[in-house]
Amino acid sequence: MHAVLDSTPPDDEPGWAGPLGPLLALPGVTDVLVNGPADVWLDRGSGLERADLGVRAALASVRSVRDLAVRLASLAGRRLDDASPCVDARLPDGSRLHAVLPPVADGCAAVSIRRLGAGALDPRELVASGMVDPAGMHALRDMVRRRASLLVTGATGSGKTTLLTALLSLAAPTERIVVIEEAGEVAPDHPHVVRLVERRANVDGAGAVPLSALVREALRMRPDRVVLGECRGAELREVLLAFNTGHRGGLVTMHANSAADVPARLTALGALADMRPDAVALHAAAAFDAVIHLERGADGVRRVVEVVRLVLRGGALGVERLPGPTS
Structure with a gap:
């Protein structure tokens, strides 16, 4: 073709x-x-x-x-x-x-x-695209309005950033959203968004401002919602601490092959921040209200395929499926 x-x-x-x-x-x-x-x-x-x-x-x-x-x-x-x-x-x-x-x-x-998308999709466009059905969209909207802290997972190209951006557009216009990113991809249709972008070291190896530092800076900016465009390293520790100290309603995306793989992925990222598996489990179970997992089908359509919550089982982190926004 x-x-x-x-x-x-x-x-x-x-x-x-x-x-x-x-x-x-x-x-x-x-x-x-x-x-x-x-x-x-x-x-x-x-x-x-x-x-x-x-x-x-x-x-x-x-x-x-x-x-x-x-x-x-x-x-x-x-x-x-x-x-x-x-x-x-x-x-x-x-x-x-x-x-x-x-x-x-x-x-x-x-x-x-x-390529960045032209703009945030609204709920009707998410439904029309097949990413989520009408009942699922209602459930997602309710999560955002209740200020649930959400972890959006999936493989590369599965639609994580698209969904994250659309959900942020549903936040109340009176809320201040601070978005931390590696690259400026999250652009919600919302009147009060402040974006912090990671800076890498220059050719001399100096001047780096990592995502973990930006999460800490965001907490000092009077945010109503703290958003991490993608969690892929030691910044997980800062996010877990933030979401467990009163900063509710935040959203994070993370690569994962399936919802069942999320606990192992969180544990691996926590190890990069010198967190023990039991510490990751305790903090993650309390930090996130739901995990929304997306997949891109053979037909090219990106879909929400599973919604789970993180649970502790014998001190280890596991998942439990929730009824919710699957297409």
Whole structure:
């Protein structure tokens, strides 16, 4: 399957993206991938498809792919060269760039762009997309209004950020939401959102501001809801402490293969923060009111497939299924 491009570029085609601009401007595009010369792919929600011949022809050599990768990294304010062959950064529109040069990438530079959504989906759009059914949407809305603390889990591309953003849009407009992220992806339709973005160390290894530090800073900003765009390391300890000291109504996303795997995943992340498994279990069971797990089906539809709560069983963390918002 090939992506078909109109001969007239869309008005919102990002010129900074060079030959990838037409792909990034296509409706529904979530990912654009360059694997090598003339090897360009995109995802519009139904799986990967090969890009138009014109785009592939513009990236037909190893040199052209490398030049594109270096140029995009420069636009993101990052260095990409033989001494620093990997980069993970934000592009001018907020999209996430990952690029790797040889010899780390075999033979040719590899470029991956994760496109941000155009905006937060409202509840009707979540239902229409098949992510959740009407009764499930009602249950989710009730959780947000009751200020339940929620953990949203799933694999990469399962819709965690989409659901998180939509749920935040349901929060009362009088609430102050502080969002902590690695990259600026969460953009809810809400009048009072403050975003803190992680800063990585510079080429000299200095100046880093990690997510764990930003969680602590967020607690001093008079938040009504503390939100962590993705928990993947030692920042888990700060989140658990925050959610157990009166900061209710927060939301966190985390990678997990299934709802049943969430306890093991939490334990592993807790170990990165020097937390014992029993400490993680006690804090997590009290911190989160529900775990909402998503999966992307073979048809490309992202769905809420399970809602569980974390429970203690003999001192160990387990899950117990809840009736709730599954499609």
